[in-house]
Amino acid sequence: MLHITLFGGTGARVDGHASTTTGRLGTKPRQLFEILALQAGQVLSKELLADRLWQGSPPRSYVAGLESYVSVLRHQTGLGTGRTSVLATADNGYSLDTTRCTVDLLELRALVDGAARSSFAEVVQASERALVLGSGGLLPHEPYATWAVDAREEVGGLLTTLLTRGAQSALALGHPERAVPLAEAAIRHDPRHEEAWQHLIRAQWFCGHTNQALRTYGRLRSLLVDELGQEPADETAELYLAVLTHSTRSGPDSDHNPELRLLLTLLRQALEGVPGVRTPALDDDLSSAAVRLLAAR
16 A cells, blocks of 8 residues: 655655655656645546646646656655556546555645534544645645645645644543644644634633633734734623633633533534624623523424
8 A cells, every 4th residue: 555645744664664865866757746636536637737837827738747747656655657657648647546655745635524513522532633735835845836835825725724622622521631732733824714713712711721822822812903903702702801800800820610611512512503603701690591592492
């Protein structure tokens, strides 16, 4: 089985052993390999491959060039040759056979898809795995190629969504310490994603780091005001006031009852899933909001 990595640099391993390093392929063969790996399992036409490989201006002899690069790839990266190659020829194009190779990007996409049907614990596990997968960045040595930039934007959105859900799920399970790195990573991928900031503030607060939570709100507010000219959402401001009130009453080192914290986070999670219901930022208001909702039903 061939294992292809695109995060942290392009690589190929056959059954755990490194194949010929992709860095020795030359720029164009390596880029062709990356383009195919980004959409492994799909047939990409020679015209499409040439358009991406030569940034919209392929030479007239691009077919011969592509065939030459494919030959180099097959011989030097463990893809096999001829009809038995993992890099298959089909319908005037090429594709990587995913029954005989894996790609870390495909694993990430599977984690995101699976999280939509998973429990809180499974979402947290999937998010932590995605955090490890994406830590090196997608195709970091291709900073300017349009196809690489587009792929990074797509992956950034996937990671932001999954990591934010992971932070929320960790809070619901009463594990704010696991929510912190997930929320922080989501923010790195999308600094304007306010929901991730909310989860980070709440996680820091529940970990007992109230001063840190207050500083995090300050960072968010500065970012939004400086870049967008707008204040944080009302929900975020209410959360800040809740942390500030708690800090004033109890001090920054106040401990929390773990069972009560778990109950409150589960209750908050349940209310957040009800359409049309705005979840109070203050924990003292959570129970009364839940009672009103149950009475209305």
